[in-house]
Amino acid sequence: MASGKNSNQSSGSQQTLEQEEAALQAAENEAAAEQQYLTKILPLSSPILIPPDAKIISQTKVGYDQVKYQWTKGEYNYTSRWHTRTPGAPPEQGDSWVVERHLPGIGAGPNARKGKREILVGDGKWIPKSTWDAAIQARKHGTATQEQKELLDHGHWKA
DSSP states (O other), rough: OHHHHHHHHOOTOOOOHHHHHHHHHHHHHHHHHHHHIIIGGGGSSSSSSOOOEEEEEEEEEEEEEEEEEEEEEEEEEEEEEOOOOOOOSSOOOOOOOEEEEEEEOOOOOOOOOOOEEEEEEEETTEEHHHHHHHHHHHHHTTOOOOHHHHHHHHEEEEE
């Protein structure tokens, strides 16, 4: 009986150079396809236009995945965040977008102002993030009013 070295047989744990190169090429192709999806395809389903130079942050959270697109336009910093259904969300929620804008505060001087954070809940309709957060907490505790439920429904844009 021939040994593995001379019989063109190898142990199951070793890869040939060709197999390693093929695996590396497959991983590179997959990474390129994911990058194409994140930069060109997914942003098209956002409720607001995402500029091509937006910063992209892809994350895996506990129980869901999300991709955040961040950019600045005028005085506002924007985040358009796509996510899969989050734990505890209504079953019909599915994959959705949440859009936030932040106007940074100016601490002193003649143009001093408090910063503000807002969530997009309709065509051109922004609500304070504190109102949004209160609606989320109420839903988690089973005490959400009909108005809060509607805000959350309108602020989660279907992907």
